[in-house]
Amino acid sequence: xxxxxxxxxxxxVQEGDSTNFTCSFPSSNFYALHWYRWETAKSPEALxxxxxxxxxxxxxxxxxxxxxxxxxxxxxxxxxxxxxxxxYLCAFFYTGRRALTFGSGTRLQVQP
Amino acid sequence: xxxxxxxxxxxxxxxxxxxxxxxEQNLNHDAMYWYRQDPGQGLRLIYYSQIVNDFxxxxxxxxxxxxxxxxxxxxxxxxxxxKNPTAFYLCASSxxxxxxxxxxxxxxxxxxxxxx
Numbered sequence: 001x002x003x004x005x006x007x008x009x010x011x012x013v014q015e016g017d018s019t020n021f022t023c024s025f026p027s028s029n030f031y032a033l034h035w036y037r038w039e040t041a042k043s044p045e046a047l048x049x050x051x052x053x054x055x056x057x058x059x060x061x062x063x064x065x066x067x068x069x070x071x072x073x074x075x076x077x078x079x080x081x082x083x084x085x086x087x088y089l090c091a092f093f094y095t096g097r098r099a100l101t102f103g104s105g106t107r108l109q110v111q112p
Numbered sequence: 113x114x115x116x117x118x119x120x121x122x123x124x125x126x127x128x129x130x131x132x133x134x135x136e137q138n139l140n141h142d143a144m145y146w147y148r149q150d151p152g153q154g155l156r157l158i159y160y161s162q163i164v165n166d167f168x169x170x171x172x173x174x175x176x177x178x179x180x181x182x183x184x185x186x187x188x189x190x191x192x193x194x195k196n197p198t199a200f201y202l203c204a205s206s207x208x209x210x211x212x213x214x215x216x217x218x219x220x221x222x223x224x225x226x227x228x
Contacts, residue, residue: 104153
């Protein structure tokens with residue numbers, strides 16, 4: 001089993017701050033990288049699915065980049081709002097395994 | 113409304129008893145998955161199924177069993193052989209088994225199992 005590492009484990013920011021998290025994965029056998037947002041008392045929801053080196057995806061104030069050669073992805077949140085408070089999970093799909101491997105997540109708390 | 117349902121939301125079990133967690137989806141997805149979450153840990157894969165009547169073990173399959181007799185249903189049985197079953201269990205599904213890496217997973221609301 002290949003591992004996915006996420007950092008930091010948790011983050012507290014003030015409303016309006018911009019922030020970013022890291023997802024690291026083995027660069028060999030890469031197939032796809034997923035980002036999910038998991039709000040308290042809700043189900044995880046997909047943010048992005050990324051497959052190509054250099055991919056950049058954006059959804060509102062949230063964006064993500066992917067570097068498959070060095071094995072990392074960054075998730076950025078511009079101007080954090082309290083409703084961005086959630087756990088952000090990344091998950092890695094590699095050849096030879098037909099299922100995602102999840103990191104342990106970054107828990108974001110945005111203070112009003 | 114399309115989606116994934118899991119029942120029950122909370123489940124209490126006595127030690128030594130088997131218990132079955134339900135997962136149903138009406139999204140017409142081919143692939144379905146079971147994950148377990150423990151405090152401070154990510155989602156760990158228990159079992160997954162890419163097609164009806166076929167399923168594969170995930171990373172922590174010991175003490176669990178599944179069936180996939182219908183496309184829309186993927187029940188998980190936690191057996192008495194599972195040493196530490198108290199956890200939060202999530203079911204998910206995704207479209208198109210052959211391109212499953214490219215397709216986002218949709219998750220149910222989860223079942224919290226407590227062994228007394």
